[in-house]
Amino acid sequence: MDDADTWRGATDLARRLVRIDTRGGREAPAAALVADRLDGAGFDVRVEEPIPGRANVVARFGPAAPRVPVTFTGHLDTVPADPSGWSFDPMSGELRDGRLLGRGSSDMKAGVACQVEAAVRAARESPRDTAVQLIFTFGEETGCHGAEEIDAASLTPTDLLIVAEPTGNRTVLGHKGVLWLAATARGVSAHGSRPELGRNAIAALAAAAGRIHAHRDWPVSPTHGPATVNIGTFHAGEQPNLVPDHAEMRLDVRTVPGFGRDEAIAEIARLCGDGIGLEPLLDLPGVATDPSAAATAREILAPGSSARPAEYATYFTDASVLTGRLGDPAVVVYGPGDPDQAHATDESCSLAAMTESAEAMHRLLRRW
Template identity: 35%
Template sequence: MDIEEIKREVKDREKELIDLTRDLIRFKSVSGEEGEISAYIKDFFEDIGFSVEMIGKNVLASEKKMKKDPVLILNGHIDVVPAEESGWKHPPFEPFLSNGRIYGRGSCDMKGGLASMIFALKILHEEGVEIGDDILFTATVEEETGGINGAGSIVEGLNGKMCVIAEPTDLKICIGHKGSAIYRVTVEGRSAHGSMPHLGKNAIYYASKMIIALEESKFDKEDKFLGKPTINVGKIEGGERVNVVPDRCVFEIDRRIIPGEDREEVFKEILEIVKQENEEVNVEEVISMLPMKISEDEEVVSILKKVTKEVFGEAKDVIGMDGCSDARFFAEKYIPTVLFGPGKDGIAHTRDEFVDVKDLLLASVCFVDLIVSVI
């Protein structure tokens, strides 16, 4: 199929793609609750004649009996973050189509991208294009909560040549993302009656000074695509009653890490800053997710540049991403991985999250062309 044939085929089947996207959004697949959507995707591929394997609730599908060293791994996560209905114009798990946009939780992150990938595979299969075992599709769970039971579990034994994950990148070619280290800081003080604060040690005051010092942190290192590291204090708890000097305060830090930074050095840096304000403090690492970045010269990047030039008239920009993703699991297995999918920057996880239908169509065209380019 040449690019014009691909565009016509995808456009002619627009309603089918919209319906698939809406079907996926209807599943309230909050992390840890992906059983129903997992079964739906399994049945979908079995119905069109693909070979399917389950690893936990993760779905692996290939046109023929799958192998562990495919040319291309296509990946998407099937979980979403929770959504409170208050504030949404329409219920978050009842997808609503309006003015060329599909609204609903997960539409942008990343059921739109997932649908575009699945649709591309279905089109090629039904057109009689032999995909064979060179392409492995994977739908994985719990990305939003770390991905250990999702992509982290399926990569064992995988040895693919390249991987593309349909995260929302506005159809730009993302070659890396920052890592994240979450630290919990516990500050100890001494309680006293609220009318005699001089007799106590106010743990909230000490924590406040630490937080200000963290906010004023300066970072010298910078990555061409990922920028500088960042730090954010996103949670704080302290005190039991307003008339008691609090003897304990706990806050949590999200430190975003760029390639080239050492995790142990980052921890020491945090510890040094907080201990300057109070020695009676404990810092523990809650979770750590490594950054990842591949070279612009990798074959998967070159192929996507060619694909996007054919689809859009010029190659899409190569970018980096501030957030984490499952790409790190594939990168740790030395599988060059790119993030590429529909969805505008800043829309994921928001109220009235949406994806543009035109971007779904363009993504499907790109995925069809990508698959044809590697088989």
């Protein structure tokens, strides 16, 4: 039996997960599918549904202890997918040309399936020697809301946290933080034919947006790379013949060591100038694992990787929330998905990468 046959269960589970529509919510059926698989394999499983239709899964296998060696985590939600722009059904879960097709295949239902099947196989083969915790969440794509909702009492501190985001099976030791800001301008309304009697909020905020967009001197971290600021939305105005008295834009700031929330707000406030209010909407810290603390895990997952320079991702993960609740473990982001496929039209994931990933995660549970 070759490796692909050995890990066919991971492919089957990933296909079933892709076929469950969790675009922007409704994760409970996916949580139930994962929970049933783990419960049937003898895991202690807890499903929490703090919001109707939105559920987290926390599962554990092994003897009771104050810490567990390894925790696997992944999210069950996906970003939206408009079928009109795809060449196949985003919910198809079809296998074609050695790839799994569908929204969430790379980000990150294939990774979740590999984690589940690696843990199930380890528990079946070596029940006395296997100790692992699995955490699967809702709402990661919109700010890690599911991870925030997990009852801390249901979690066991861990030494190592593996996050199955799409890395193409590279070992990544953390990621940037994220800060979402609402920037608001207030003006004075007037008739559109007498703009001199009002104060145009759009003009004020658009000027601030232009300064932020043109700014190129954002700090650069030697490990995490440059901080970035993206103007994601801009809302203002009621109708053309009315001077707008309110305008709001929302910013996505990716923070790095040495340039966190306070530094970012101060610099953006300076660029905006007087009269623009800033309100934080989301603030998640970055993650940075010392390469020496994760060298063994990296080598087990991807032989030879510990000799290469450490990588840090630009995106955020649930590790921003979970590390503090899990006793500050070493974090390795590792999954079979292709980073370039995340959130992409016609998203897919390599079946060969899934096999490699499942085998590596199983190897980690046997050796760690």
